[in-house]
Amino acid sequence: MNGPIRRLAIGLFLAFSALLLSVTWLQVIRADDLKNDTRNPRPALLARGKERGVIITADGTVVARSVQEENSRDFRREYPEGPAFAHLVGYSSFLVGESGLEAAYSPQLRTRRDVTISDIIAAFFGADLSPKNLELTVDARIQRAASDALAEFTGAVVVLDVETGAVLASYSNPSFDPEALVGDDATGNWEELGADPTRPLNDRATRELYAPGSTFKVVVAAAAMDTGVAGPATMFADPREFQLPGSSATISNFDGRVCGDGNAVQLRRAFVRSCNTIFADLAIQVGAANIGLTAEGLGWNRRIDFPWSLPEAAFRTEELANDAAALGQSGIGERDVRATPLHMAMVAAAVANDGVAVTPYLVQRVFDADGVTVEEAEPTPIGRAMASETAAQLRELMTQVVIEGTGRRAAVPGIQVAGKTGTATGARGFSNAWFIGFAPAEAPRIAFAVLVEGNELTGEDATGGTLAAPIAARIVEAWRETNN
Amino acid sequence: MTRKAELASIVTASALASFGVTLVNFARDAGIDVQVGVTFLVFVIAFGGLSLAAQRWAPKATPLLLPLVVAITGLGFMTVYSLSATRAGLQRWWILIGAAMAGVVLWLLAGRGTSLLRRYRNLLLLVSVGLLLLPNLPTGWGFPLRGLEQGGSRLWVTLDVGFISIGFQPAELAKLGLVIFFAGYLADHQRALREAHRRIGPFRFPEPRQLVPLLVAWGASVVILIWQRDLGASILLFAGFVLLLYAATGTSGYLATGGLLTLVAGFAAYFAFDHVQRRVIAWLSPFEHYADEGYQIAQGVFALATGSLAGSGPGLGRPDLIPNASTDFIFAAVGEELGFAGSVVVIALYALFVSVGLGIAFRSRDTFRKLLAAGLTLTFGVQVFLIVGGVLRIVPLTGITLPFMSYGGSALVGNLILAALLLRISHEEAP
Numbered sequence: 001m002n003g004p005i006r007r008l009a010i011g012l013f014l015a016f017s018a019l020l021l022s023v024t025w026l027q028v029i030r031a032d033d034l035k036n037d038t039r040n041p042r043p044a045l046l047a048r049g050k051e052r053g054v055i056i057t058a059d060g061t062v063v064a065r066s067v068q069e070e071n072s073r074d075f076r077r078e079y080p081e082g083p084a085f086a087h088l089v090g091y092s093s094f095l096v097g098e099s100g101l102e103a104a105y106s107p108q109l110r111t112r113r114d115v116t117i118s119d120i121i122a123a124f125f126g127a128d129l130s131p132k133n134l135e136l137t138v139d140a141r142i143q144r145a146a147s148d149a150l151a152e153f154t155g156a157v158v159v160l161d162v163e164t165g166a167v168l169a170s171y172s173n174p175s176f177d178p179e180a181l182v183g184d185d186a187t188g189n190w191e192e193l194g195a196d197p198t199r200p201l202n203d204r205a206t207r208e209l210y211a212p213g214s215t216f217k218v219v220v221a222a223a224a225m226d227t228g229v230a231g232p233a234t235m236f237a238d239p240r241e242f243q244l245p246g247s248s249a250t251i252s253n254f255d256g257r258v259c260g261d262g263n264a265v266q267l268r269r270a271f272v273r274s275c276n277t278i279f280a281d282l283a284i285q286v287g288a289a290n291i292g293l294t295a296e297g298l299g300w301n302r303r304i305d306f307p308w309s310l311p312e313a314a315f316r317t318e319e320l321a322n323d324a325a326a327l328g329q330s331g332i333g334e335r336d337v338r339a340t341p342l343h344m345a346m347v348a349a350a351v352a353n354d355g356v357a358v359t360p361y362l363v364q365r366v367f368d369a370d371g372v373t374v375e376e377a378e379p380t381p382i383g384r385a386m387a388s389e390t391a392a393q394l395r396e397l398m399t400q401v402v403i404e405g406t407g408r409r410a411a412v413p414g415i416q417v418a419g420k421t422g423t424a425t426g427a428r429g430f431s432n433a434w435f436i437g438f439a440p441a442e443a444p445r446i447a448f449a450v451l452v453e454g455n456e457l458t459g460e461d462a463t464g465g466t467l468a469a470p471i472a473a474r475i476v477e478a479w480r481e482t483n484n
Numbered sequence: 485m486t487r488k489a490e491l492a493s494i495v496t497a498s499a500l501a502s503f504g505v506t507l508v509n510f511a512r513d514a515g516i517d518v519q520v521g522v523t524f525l526v527f528v529i530a531f532g533g534l535s536l537a538a539q540r541w542a543p544k545a546t547p548l549l550l551p552l553v554v555a556i557t558g559l560g561f562m563t564v565y566s567l568s569a570t571r572a573g574l575q576r577w578w579i580l581i582g583a584a585m586a587g588v589v590l591w592l593l594a595g596r597g598t599s600l601l602r603r604y605r606n607l608l609l610l611v612s613v614g615l616l617l618l619p620n621l622p623t624g625w626g627f628p629l630r631g632l633e634q635g636g637s638r639l640w641v642t643l644d645v646g647f648i649s650i651g652f653q654p655a656e657l658a659k660l661g662l663v664i665f666f667a668g669y670l671a672d673h674q675r676a677l678r679e680a681h682r683r684i685g686p687f688r689f690p691e692p693r694q695l696v697p698l699l700v701a702w703g704a705s706v707v708i709l710i711w712q713r714d715l716g717a718s719i720l721l722f723a724g725f726v727l728l729l730y731a732a733t734g735t736s737g738y739l740a741t742g743g744l745l746t747l748v749a750g751f752a753a754y755f756a757f758d759h760v761q762r763r764v765i766a767w768l769s770p771f772e773h774y775a776d777e778g779y780q781i782a783q784g785v786f787a788l789a790t791g792s793l794a795g796s797g798p799g800l801g802r803p804d805l806i807p808n809a810s811t812d813f814i815f816a817a818v819g820e821e822l823g824f825a826g827s828v829v830v831i832a833l834y835a836l837f838v839s840v841g842l843g844i845a846f847r848s849r850d851t852f853r854k855l856l857a858a859g860l861t862l863t864f865g866v867q868v869f870l871i872v873g874g875v876l877r878i879v880p881l882t883g884i885t886l887p888f889m890s891y892g893g894s895a896l897v898g899n900l901i902l903a904a905l906l907l908r909i910s911h912e913e914a915p
Contacts, residue, residue, distance in 0.1 A: 002846055003734060004730050004731045004732075004733075004734045005731050005842065005845055005846065005854075005858050006846075008727055008730065008731060008858070008862060009838075009842045012838060012862065012865045012866070012869070013835065013838075015865075015869045015873070016831060016834070016835050016838075016865075016868075016869065018873070018878055019831050019869065019872050019873060019876060019878070020828065020831055022873070022876040022877070022878055023788070023819070023824065023827045023828065023831065023876060024824070026785060026788045026789055026876060027788050027789065027791060027792055027793070027819060027823065027824035027827060028792070028793065028824055030789065031789045031790075031792040031793075031824075032789075032792075033789075034785060034786060034788075034789030034790075035786070035789045035790045035792065037786065039771075039774055039782070039786070040786040040789070040790065041802070041805065042786060042787070042790040042801070042802050042805070042820075043790065045802055046790075046796065046800070046801075046802065073513055
């Protein structure tokens with residue numbers, strides 16, 4: 001009789017082995033996927049009321065902190081700077097999840113004092129279980145200036161340190177109060193914000209793509225100078241309308257007039273006055289491949305390492321290679337050319353940084369409860385995007401834009417600003433206003449991009465020069481304040 | 485291992501159970517309170533007492549079984565406590581009552597041993613069928629003993645004794661009685677059953693009249709359970725019956741027939757019962773039916789995955805999000821709070837229990853004791869597989885308890901008596 005019992009025993013142990021395999025499948029192999037399933041409420045519920053690290057700016061302003069509730073062990077998350085940092089810092093909510101740096105740096109910011117077995121073992125071997133803190137590259141004063149300058153306008157401001165790529169400000173308007181999303185009424189507030197037609201939850205500075213308009217002429221000009229197709233003094237024919245090859249469509253200038261005297265005009269003047277006719281012509285002469293090469297050197301058509309996933313700035317080289325008409329339109333930053341304000345600030349920064357493009361970064365360092373640095377940011381250049389001489393010539397051209405061209409309203413007394421305006425097709429027939437640039441022109445320290453979306457408030461004749469350039473001037477002034 | 489070592493292991497396991505309670509307390513901002521002490525005392529009194537009872541009435545019994553029982557019960561208790569302190573309080577009473585009943589069983593069998601059970605197997609069959617019928621007593625007939633319907637199944641009886649009413653699932657005890665009857669009947673007719681004369685295909689079967697009493701007894705029980713919609717218990721009883729028949733005769737035709745019948749019955753039940761259909765849907769695609777049928781299984785899977793390697797820690801998970809976490813889904817609750825490590829320990833402890841039980845069956849010289857030990861252990865093992873496999877989505881969920889871990893008095897009492905029977909057999913068969 002032991003024979004059958006033995007066989008049954010083997011059968012039962014095979015069944016138990018199946019249990020072990022299945023438990024390995026669920027708790028080890030598939031654990032992370034299943035744990036992060038959106039229908040699993042546990043991760044958010046478990047983080048509720050737990051302490052998280054402090055987030056401070058480069059100038060020491062606290063932008064996120066955990067405060068212990070009275071008569072409780074629970075913590076409440078506070079965002080003292082409110083809407084000014086809402087898209088950057090984000091929120092950490094047990095009801096609506098996490099966003100921004102709160103999401104990207106959640107593993108560092110969360111406490112490890114969960115009394116799990118692994119925590120106890122780690123603590124025994126001397127691991128620090130307290131939450132880590134973040135120091136940002138952002139200067140709260142410039143960030144607030146961006147918020148004040150945009151005021152009622154819908155848009156975004158990005159300011160970069162030209163040498164390192166450190167983000168000095170990144171603000172998207174309209175914004176929201178992140179504290180409304182961390183309390184018990186978060187779900188209702190979140191739905192309300194989501195339904196708001198002005199879309200305050202969207203980060204227009206880094207996560208939305210726009211047609212860059214004439215600011216893209218900086219890239220086209222850089223490609224032209226790098227390839228030797230044209231220099232600042234090269235002469236171009238100056239028609240009232242530029243006939244796109246192989247197409248009945250034409251391109252005209254913003255005011256509908258010729259760029260120079262109607263016969264011939266220098267590239268210098270075309271840049272300073274932002275003449276579309278000349279740049280459509282130039283783009284076709286330079287060719288899609290060369291413009292694409294310069295754009296890619298500036299970080300376009302590829303992923304850029306950032307705390308969150310950035311959309312890719314797009315210049316569709318291959319599609320434009322055999323379509324001269326489309327290339328002409330792309331040369332003035334229209335058609336399918338797309339970039340975020342952050343990408344456009346990087347373009348200005350590369351020109352200011354002698355032609356070398358830098359990778360933007362937001363977090364200077366991660367430090368522990370004793371202030372000791374755990375992780376430190378290392379500026380990593382993308383590489384040379386244009387020749388040093390090209391960059392120098394562009395700096396000179398961009399300075400002229402502010403002195404005598406379309407960007408005069410970006411001028412700041414006592415400090416030379418350089419830049420390029422842009423007025424691009426926006427939504428519902430309105431035009432978006434752009435201004436990208438850097439300051440001080442002779443020895444650049446900061447680069448910036450300003451975007452103002454066209455809407456009922458801006459009216460129909462909004463341009464980069466009238467709307468965005470004055471905001472840039474206020475940013476430069478705010479930066480000067482921080483330097484004194 | 486001696487009795488002294490057994491007692492030491494029991495005290496250690498009890499201390500671990502109360503340490504688990506302490507960890508849950510710390511997670512809830514409470515410190516070492518009366519719960520910790522009471523848990524330790526109840527475990528030591530219940531299982532230490534049972535060990536002493538075994539020392540007196542079954543001195544040669546294996547010392548390996550009780551420490552395993554205490555460890556499994558302790559892990560289950562910690563998890564029940566994490567889910568509900570009130571339920572844990574009641575569970576403590578059931579641990580005491582169950583251990584006392586197990587002690588009584590040892591005492592009853594002290595004189596004539598398990599042969600007493602073999603002798604009264606027909607009486608036990610009657611009692612078992614009677615127990616199975618108890619939940620079908622009318623619900624409101626003024627008598628203190630009443631049947632109760634819950635969740636579409638009729639598995640409960642309540643006994644109102646003055647100020648309290650005690651709920652009980654008689655199937656948990658009837659299961660033991662039926663296994664004893666099967667083992668007894670098979671031991672008595674073993675020779676006749678093994679001389680298989682009838683051929684059906686490649687298999688040989690005995691004369692039908694040899695099987696009739698067995699089939700009637702088993703059929704009646706399964707029919708009652710299906711009538712009460714106790715899916716889990718009927719499958720368990722069927723499996724136990726088929727496995728025991730195979731163990732007694734070595735005729736693999738029984739296994740084949742049993743497997744075939746299970747499939748046929750499964751299909752029939754799928755088309756006949758709504759609740760069986762819902763279970764199959766929940767088993768095959770819990771995430772597609774997350775909002776209704778699949779919710780429980782999906783939550784169980786999320787709980788296990790969130791526990792991942794080391795678990796959330798006792799009292800720090802959210803197993804309360806799983807419906808029926810303290811009964812059917814206690815394995816998922818343990819897996820969430822103690823992680824993969826805890827799940828493996830639990831499965832290993834059950835495997836050890838089954839090894840010890842089958843070891844007793846192997847070493848038994850007497851046919852009845854051999855079949856009884858094998859029958860009890862196999863039923864136990866199949867039950868563990870069905871419910872853990874149900875939580876892990878290997879088989880459809882059958883809604884039976886996880887022995888020694890799930891919250892619930894009847895199951896605890898029944899399984900502690902099962903352990904006492906194994907102890908007694910190992911004593912009688914000790915060299």
